Amino acid sequence: MPAKYVIHHTTAKPRFRPVGKLGIVDWREDCSSCHNCVKRGCVYRLYRDEADTLRDEVGYLDYIYQCKGCLSCVQNCTKNILTRVVNPEYRRLGDSYYTPDLILSTWYQAETGKIPVTGSGYGGPFSGPGFDSMWTDMSEIVRPTRDGIHGREYISTSVDIGRKLSHLAFADGQLKVDPPPLMETPLPVIFDRIPRHWQREAVMTAVTTAAAEIGTLAVLCEADLREQEAADCGHVIPLLESPGPSAVQPCGSAPFVMIPDSPDVMAVQAALKRDPSARIVAIRIPAVPTVAGRVADLVREGAEVIHLTFDSHGREQGPVRPRHMRDVLRDTHTTLVKQGIRDEVTLIASGGIAAAEHVIKAIICGADLVAIDIPLILALECRLCGECRRGQPCPIALEEIDAGFGIHRIVNLMAAWHSQLLEMLGAMGIREIRRLRGETGRCMFFEDLERDSFGRLFGKRKGGS
Amino acid sequence: MSTLPSDLQRAEAESPDASPARPEYAEVSREVRPAPPRYRNEIGKYSIYRASHCANCGRCVETCRYGVHVRPEGYLHVMRPYDYRCIGPDCKDTDCCCIDACPQGALKLSANPVSGTMGDHRWTPDLLMSTWTMAETGRPPGRHLESEIGTSGGGFDRLRFRFPNSPPPGLRREDISTRLLLNRRGDSRPRIAIDVPWYGGGMSFGSTNIRALLGKARVAKAFHGFTCTGEGGYPERFVPYKDHVITQVATGLFGVREETIQRAPIVEFKYAQGAKPGLGGHLLGDKNTPSVAAMRGTVVGVPLFSPFPFHSVYSVEDHKKHLDWIAHVNPRALLSAKVSTPVDVDMVAVGVYYAGGHIVHLDGSYGGTGAAPNVAKKNIAMPIEYAIGRVHQFLVDEGIRDRITVIASGGVRTPADVAKAIALGADGCVIGTAELVALGCIRCTACESGRGCARGIATTDDELLELLDVDWCTQRLVNLYAAWQQMLVDLLYRLGLDSVGALRGRTDLLMHLDYENET
Numbered sequence: 003m004p005a006k007y008v009i010h011h012t013t014a015k016p017r018f019r020p021v022g023k024l025g026i027v028d029w030r031e032d033c034s035s036c037h038n039c040v041k042r043g044c045v046y047r048l049y050r051d052e053a054d055t056l057r058d059e060v061g062y063l064d065y066i067y068q069c070k071g072c073l074s075c076v077q078n079c080t081k082n083i084l085t086r087v088v089n090p091e092y093r094r095l096g097d098s099y100y101t102p103d104l105i106l107s108t109w110y111q112a113e114t115g116k117i118p119v120t121g122s123g124y125g126g127p128f129s130g131p132g133f134d135s136m137w138t139d140m141s142e143i144v145r146p147t148r149d150g151i152h153g154r155e156y157i158s159t160s161v162d163i164g165r166k167l168s169h170l171a172f173a174d175g176q177l178k179v180d181p182p183p184l185m186e187t188p189l190p191v192i193f194d195r196i197p198r199h200w201q202r203e204a205v206m207t208a209v210t211t212a213a214a215e216i217g218t219l220a221v222l223c224e225a226d227l228r229e230q231e232a233a234d235c236g237h238v239i240p241l242l243e244s245p246g247p248s249a250v251q252p253c254g255s256a257p258f259v260m261i262p263d264s265p266d267v268m269a270v271q272a273a274l275k276r277d278p279s280a281r282i283v284a285i286r287i288p289a290v291p292t293v294a295g296r297v298a299d300l301v302r303e304g305a306e307v308i309h310l311t312f313d314s315h316g317r318e319q320g321p322v323r324p325r326h327m328r329d330v331l332r333d334t335h336t337t338l339v340k341q342g343i344r345d346e347v348t349l350i351a352s353g354g355i356a357a358a359e360h361v362i363k364a365i366i367c368g369a370d371l372v373a374i375d376i377p378l379i380l381a382l383e384c385r386l387c388g389e390c391r392r393g394q395p396c397p398i399a400l401e402e403i404d405a406g407f408g409i410h411r412i413v414n415l416m417a418a419w420h421s422q423l424l425e426m427l428g429a430m431g432i433r434e435i436r437r438l439r440g441e442t443g444r445c446m447f448f449e450d451l452e453r454d455s456f457g458r459l460f461g462k463r464k465g466g467s
Numbered sequence: 468m469s470t471l472p473s474d475l476q477r478a479e480a481e482s483p484d485a486s487p488a489r490p491e492y493a494e495v496s497r498e499v500r501p502a503p504p505r506y507r508n509e510i511g512k513y514s515i516y517r518a519s520h521c522a523n524c525g526r527c528v529e530t531c532r533y534g535v536h537v538r539p540e541g542y543l544h545v546m547r548p549y550d551y552r553c554i555g556p557d558c559k560d561t562d563c564c565c566i567d568a569c570p571q572g573a574l575k576l577s578a579n580p581v582s583g584t585m586g587d588h589r590w591t592p593d594l595l596m597s598t599w600t601m602a603e604t605g606r607p608p609g610r611h612l613e614s615e616i617g618t619s620g621g622g623f624d625r626l627r628f629r630f631p632n633s634p635p636p637g638l639r640r641e642d643i644s645t646r647l648l649l650n651r652r653g654d655s656r657p658r659i660a661i662d663v664p665w666y667g668g669g670m671s672f673g674s675t676n677i678r679a680l681l682g683k684a685r686v687a688k689a690f691h692g693f694t695c696t697g698e699g700g701y702p703e704r705f706v707p708y709k710d711h712v713i714t715q716v717a718t719g720l721f722g723v724r725e726e727t728i729q730r731a732p733i734v735e736f737k738y739a740q741g742a743k744p745g746l747g748g749h750l751l752g753d754k755n756t757p758s759v760a761a762m763r764g765t766v767v768g769v770p771l772f773s774p775f776p777f778h779s780v781y782s783v784e785d786h787k788k789h790l791d792w793i794a795h796v797n798p799r800a801l802l803s804a805k806v807s808t809p810v811d812v813d814m815v816a817v818g819v820y821y822a823g824g825h826i827v828h829l830d831g832s833y834g835g836t837g838a839a840p841n842v843a844k845k846n847i848a849m850p851i852e853y854a855i856g857r858v859h860q861f862l863v864d865e866g867i868r869d870r871i872t873v874i875a876s877g878g879v880r881t882p883a884d885v886a887k888a889i890a891l892g893a894d895g896c897v898i899g900t901a902e903l904v905a906l907g908c909i910r911c912t913a914c915e916s917g918r919g920c921a922r923g924i925a926t927t928d929d930e931l932l933e934l935l936d937v938d939w940c941t942q943r944l945v946n947l948y949a950a951w952q953q954m955l956v957d958l959l960y961r962l963g964l965d966s967v968g969a970l971r972g973r974t975d976l977l978m979h980l981d982y983e984n985e986t
Contacts, residue, residue: 024584045918045921045931046916046921070911070913070916070921071584071909071911071913072909072911072913072920072921072922073510073581073585073909073911073922074506074921074922076508076510076581077506077507077508077509077510078506078507078508079507079508080507082507082508082547085580085581086580086581086584087580087584088583088584107841117840117841117842118840118841118842119838119839119840119841119915120838120839120841120844120912120913120914120915121835121836121837121838121839121912121913121914121915121920121925122835122836122900122903122908122910122911122912122914123589123741123742123833123834123835123836123839123844123877123878123900124589124832124833124834124835124844124845124878125586125587125588125589125590125910125912126587126588126589126619126845127588127619127620127621128588128619128620128621128622128624128625128833128850129620129621136846137832137846137847137848137849137850138846138847138848139809139810139847139848140739140744140745140807140809140847140848141745141776141809142738142739142776142806142807142809142815143738143776143777143780143781143782143785143786144776144781145745145775145776148774148775148776148778149772149774150747150772150774357842358842359842359845359846362846363846422840422842425746425840425842425843426842426843426846426847428745428746428775429744429745429746429775429843429847430745431745443810446810446849451849451853454853454857455852455853455856455857456856456979456981456982457982459856459974459977459979460977460978460979460982460983460984461982461983461984461985462982462983462985463981463982463983464981464982464983
């Protein structure tokens with residue numbers, strides 16, 4: 003058994019005050035100055051800490067929205083002059099997919115490296131689009147580890163990247179075929195190309211170095227490859243923007259490169275595999291309604307790795323009602339299975355992977371592994387305000403970030419995700435994430451549960467299915 | 468098994484909350500009495516502002532029917548409005564509107580901004596406030612509060628009852644039974660029945676204030692129902708209520724002793740829990756105080772893990788051995804198995820029956836009271852609304868439905884939810900969060916932070932423990948149960964049913980807002 007994979011984490015304090023959700027405001031004109039201010043009784047010492055910090059003029063000056071929202075002070079105030087409010091800045095965070103709660107949760111994970119834990123059950127919507135319409139299964143009695151996710155027993159999150167043979171052939175007791183090159187990552191998450199408007203030198207250094215530190219890979223555009231990275235491509239996947247079959251290889255001996263889909267993509271792959279012959283080539287394909295057929299064609303022609311890209315909300319490109327990656331991945335996976343070629347190719351999915359649970363769900367739907375970009379930027383305290391896209395100054399001064407800080411935060415985020423993957427795998431009774439690929443039997447889909455539970459009672463669901 | 472350790476006795480004696488379990492204390496009345504909120508400024512949906520030019524004429528006190536305006540005997544000034552009792556703009560249509568009655572025009576009504584910051588999709592501000600109202604008054608809340616559904620957009624929140632045009636002639640509310648029989652096996656064990664079709668869920672000593680736990684035990688006694696120890700052991704202060712306390716045997720076996728099994732009328736095996744299906748339990752080191760450690764037989768300050776699952780159960784046969792073990796230690800106990808809701812939950816339920824269980828307790832994935840990883844709460848196992856019907860139908864098909872009691876939990880917030888769960892096929896429910904909300908929980912979800920719950924509920928901090936009082940907790944829960952029972956009876960009356968048992972599996976009385984409902 004290989005050494006146990008652990009991502010070590012230590013606290014990485016944010017550079018800027020995180021945007022809090024709740025705050026307490028008071029109406030001082032009615033204050034009776036009872037000298038018995040309930041704020042002193044705050045069990046979280048919020049106001050005492052605030053006073054200390056203000057006096058020292060260091061740290062996070064604005065504590066107003068760091069309130070835990072217990073309402074004790076509001077409800078105990080002698081004159082009832084305190085009230086609780088939701089921070090308008092919190093409401094403006096992110097968008098409908100990267101919700102304020104998701105962003106705060108990502109910040110927490112990047113700071114602590116720990117799994118977010120809260121009490122009082124689940125308070126969110128019953129279900130939602132995409133991944134929110136899936137529940138993973140659990141087992142009452144089967145579990146790979148019985149002393150916690152970091153206990154004695156092993157749950158593997160390693161995946162292989164590369165083409166696999168459909169079968170082996172032997173002659174005279176010897177293997178007659180050459181197995182194609184394979185690369186193993188200990189985490190089913192690689193770092194995707196960072197969108198241009200977030201690219202800063204320190205950010206790129208943080209992403210690539212963090213990838214190396216935790217043993218995964220980072221996709222980097224050919225234009226962004228610096229000399230050092232070109233020479234030492236162990237953890238960098240160069241993305242060649244427009245290579246032709248006769249293009250000079252700009253990435254030296256990089257063992258893994260990525261190329262965009264094109265009519266002559268297989269010729270490009272063949273050219274890139276000439277030297278070194280052990281090189282793995284991934285083909286990057288935008289997810290469109292016909293993508294399953296295209297992927298199947300490429301696999302039959304010898305594609306090793308297919309990287310399906312979705313938009314930031316996990317939707318395919320093009321149509322009026324785009325499918326979520328949940329459905330596109332199932333379609334693609336099933337198409338390959340039916341043709342008997344699924345095991346020959348590695349499928350990477352990116353776009354819309356916003357939380358650890360999405361990694362599990364994408365793999366259940368058919369991906370081998372996923373690639374992420376926005377969560378990495380969130381780990382660096384980004385608020386998705388879009389100012390950089392509009393050419394405005396970044397409110398968190400991304401350009402001033404220290405690479406060491408960025409590495410620390412990204413490693414922490416991946417540590418938290420890794421722990422959550424282990425929790426979910428453990429609950430499913432699965433010891434190895436490779437076995438989860440396409441295992442829709444280990445999850446429950448909203449439409450199936452609705453049909454089986456309510457469809458038989460109440461007939462047709464309104465609006466279709 | 469170990470005997471009661473002396474350090475446990477010492478820890479109980481040294482506890483700031485330690486008072487001898489007096490026999491008379493164990494007598495609990497089911498009578499509804501006002502149980503005002505324990506905070507000075509209770510939060511309601513509306514605010515009433517009284518301007519400084521109020522003449523203290525007292526017209527508002529005379530006019531308001533809801534107790535918003537109060538002037539104690541002998542006082543000149545009217546007290547600050549108890550505006551959490553205000554029913555809002557609906558009052559304008561009545562003859563008891565203080566705003567209209569005030570000759571000085573000194574009163575102003577507005578929405579309370581704090582109420583909008585509370586709650587979530589499952590527990591909306593209205594559901595929180597309506598539960599508080601029931602806990603205070605023992606009566607159903609007014610129409611100004613939505614007290615039946617949340618805004619989660621699925622499950623119970625999209626199910627509605629189909630009421631007949633009129634109840635059958637001769638049906639009287641006072642004749643409607645809410646009694647639930649728990650032992651249907653027809654074996655030699657007691658035919659235990661409870662007065663209302665729900666009982667209190669397990670919360671462990673160590674995770675929750677002992678005073679809240681005692682309140683739960685006392686209301687269980689008042690309604691001839693049950694509460695459950697959870698996995699924290701069996702505090703001696705539960706002994707006066709032992710006929711109403713379920714001993715839970717969970718994977719850590721914390722506090723499980725021969726005498727705690729022998730004194731229990733029901734023993735519950737907790738295989739999994741909805742709050743974190745497939746995951747183990749975790750008591751933070753800060754909550755492992757001397758008394759908690761003594762109760763669990765552990766070391767103070769050390770985090771305690773309840774591993775998942777049972778180390779000794781790998782099959783239904785192993786499960787049967789478990790139940791046989793308890794059945795022999797306590798020949799009079801009913802056996803319950805608490806399981807979560809995996810895809811094969813129906814098979815699990817059948818397995819529980821054939822292993823000798825009297826009760827299968829399905830704990831859906833959206834419930835839970837204690838701290839749990841968010842990734843588990845949202846994503847693992849199915850919501851209870853799906854599981855109930857599956858299990859019910861499978862047990863019917865197996866021909867054993869009437870020989871086992873199905874209890875549902877995990878997101879049961881209101882008497883309407885109880886009724887919907889029963890109509891889907893459950894016999895009854897277990898509630899947890901609703902009880903805590905009645906005791907003042909606002910679902911800030913910070914149960915695990917630092918010293919624990921700032922509102923004194925999910926904590927073992929000596930100072931925070933003082934925020935609760937056993938009598939107050941008891942009365943709030945008695946009131947809540949009384950209001951729920953009244954609302955359930957009213958619902959059964961409107962459905963034309965004479966007992967809650969008659970509602971079981973009556974899916975024909977349900978409709979779903981997202982379906983054509985034309986089967």
